[in-house]
């Protein structure tokens with residue numbers, strides 16, 4: 001059995017792991033590299049294997065750094081199945097179509113302005129490529145074993161994080177390899193707690209927050225204070241927001257604050273067609289989250305859902321306090337740019353940053369309290385308050401990750417720490433070694449490791465496997 005780390009090795013994007021087991025070749029996650037140019041360039045590198053030689057792709061979840069490379073794989077000849085949960089399948093439709101549209105827009109922009117050394121500049125993939133990829137998706141329910149061949153099967157376990165997110169447990173003979181995917185938080189108000197596999201011989205675990213603990217503050221309090229400050233001075237709030245997960249979480253908190261009378265009943269606009277579509281999906285996947293139908297009903301009515309461009313433009317004709325939630329989450333594009341252009345220069349207003357702002361993005365410029373931001377070619381002065389709400393996160397911190405790991409009944413033979421910047425990955429590795437005393441390493445990009453078959457463990461009665469818990473189950 002062999003495992004090759006084709007992405008998310010000492011970085012947080014481009015999750016792709018090639019597992020060769022039981023005579024089959026499986027790709028676990030098929031993500032885009034995002035962020036700095038040197039990473040994004042890897043999306044254009046030739047595949048290190050012939051796409052048609054893969055037997056199956058298994059996706060942990062629908063974030064683009066986990067599924068966004070799928071259209072390239074399909075364009076290069078992959079025709080096999082793509083497995084994921086039903087929630088991930090539905091989200092992939094939203095995410096991959098949006099990603100293809102952005103790729104096409106970027107290429108068109110480069111051609112108009114002569115940015116690219118390629119003539120014409122081509123998109124990484126097109127909408128047709130995305131549709132071809134979507135046609136290969138075969139949803140599989142959580143907790144149901146799926147056979148991939150003789151003595152080879154997998155199962156998806158709930159990982160919290162976002163709708164449909166899963167950990168993947170693969171059984172080859174009596175050897176078990178598990179991939180955590182992105183782990184959510186045990187006490188998330190919307191998403192269920194991630195469930196660790198009972199046992200794995202080899203484990204790949206994410207480390208986004210391997211060197212950090214989340215702020216102990218209650219996000220509801222942080223938001224309440226920011227809203228109160230802004231409305232007391234007669235301002236409004238512009239909130240660049242991720243469409244998947246974060247927008248719904250913000251609506252949840254706003255609904256609670258209004259219900260408890262901790263904030264005035266100001267109008268709220270969810271000005272993101274993508275976030276509106278994602279909010280609709282919560283109703284179709286009730287097992288994936290903690291919200292009841294009546295809570296979803298409240299969420300649906302917590303904001304005016306502005307789907308059309310005309311509805312979006314009409315927001316500007318209003319005056320008085322209000323909250324405008326719009327994409328994109330790092331203010332790199334989308335409708336939020338229009339609102340920033342209108343409202344960033346007024347010191348009464350607040351720009352609320354409610355998610356991670358990657359270096360080099362407009363959101364990071366705002367977070368660093370730059371005096372101006374560039375919008376559509378012009379500089380706009382930032383005189384609004386810029387407020388970062390730090391207590392919101394869809395990722396487990398290191399203490400929560402250790403708790404998830406400790407839920408396994410016996411230590412893996414080897415644990416691989418991925419999906420973290422080098423300092424975060426190494427910090428989690430050290431903590432796993434010191435706290436759990438597990439054999440643990442941080443793999444390099446492109447590294448291949450041999451995974452020897454796990455020894456058959458004898459029970460006291462001598463019956464192989466008799467004492468082992470079923471690795472395909474999980475701890476509740």
Ligand SMILES: [Zn+2]
Pocket residue numbers: 061063066161182
């Ligand atoms: Zn994710």
